[in-house]
Amino acid sequence: MTIVIKGAAAVEFDPPRVRENCDIVINGNKIAAVGNGAAKDVTADEVIDGSGRIVFPGIVCSHHHIYSALSRGVLAPIGPTPDFVSVLKNLWWRLDRAIDEDVLHFSTLTASLDALRCGTTSIVDHHASPDFIEGSLDVIRQGMELIGVRGATCYEVTDRNGRDGMMAGIEENRRFAMEVQADAEKGDKPRLVEAYIGGHAPCTIPEEAYERMADVIKETGRGLHLHVAEDRYDVSQSHVVYGEDIV
Missing domain, CATH: 2.30.40.10 (Urease, subunit C, domain 1)
Known part of the structure; x- marks a missing residue:
């Protein structure tokens, strides 16, 4: 046409x-x-x-949290939030634990439609849903492809939900990256959504996770999407643990 x-x-x-x-x-x-x-x-x-x-x-949104699309305008009693870590604990880490497959599906549709309405045709997403990890990146991919927006997504690896959750996040990144690559090689699906390997923030990623993420990056050939220095706590933690600036 x-x-x-x-x-x-x-x-x-x-x-x-x-x-x-x-x-x-x-x-x-x-x-x-x-x-x-x-x-x-x-x-x-x-x-x-x-x-x-x-x-x-089309504009590219270089960092998005698609899972948060339905939270816009929500009025919630989240308690005092004097710093960024308090915002995470009192709001975002409570919200992402409530995400299931249906919520994620409609969040993806909402975020994708909002993006296109504003002239944004590509979204680089960073995802978290501790109670729905396996298969979560597929739901995002399917929603983005349904609307027709391009982009990439990953699962944010963190130890804040225990070691099992941390390892499940690493495996979801690996599984999704391998799936995207296999589909690209077959060439029978639209190649709109790519994969990264994701990490939450250095203050919630232990050495074991870094080492395993590095292995997955080498295995899949994918890049790393990581939050860095969003708050003074991130910088202070890097000084205490590594004796180095975070950047």
Whole structure:
């Protein structure tokens, strides 16, 4: 299917510029041509009048927590939160324990639709659901693919729910990365969602987890998605344990 957007103002990021009165030709899922008169000899299945409108490349959200999409506007008595660690303990670590498969599915749909509505077409997600670990990344992938948004996701490894939860998080990262790679090699599924290996924050990741995560990174060839220095506590903990700045 060929779609033509006629006469729009096309915003380009590299190099940054605005091209007025542009035609944009889309063949299937690829942009075939952009420019003045680019659609002159094109037979289109659909023509969209872009007069007075702006068209720009999809934005990338480089860090998101899709599981939190349904919490927007929630009023909860979470107690005093004088620092970031208190916010985690009193709010986010309580919320993520309540996530099950259904909640995660609808959170993914909500976050993906919100992203597209704002012009964001790619999401780099960082996930946690301690009571629903195995298969959780599949639910996110399926929801993103259903809406049509691109991105990557991972499970945040942490010891805050015990060693079993920590090891389950590492295995979910490994399993999902291997699954994504196998699907890519078969080529029979849309390649919209990729995999990273995820870690929560250095203050909740022990040496054993780092070592196992390093093994999984080598095994899968995937990158690491990790929170770093979000609060003074993270920096202080690094000084105490390692005698080094965290960055």
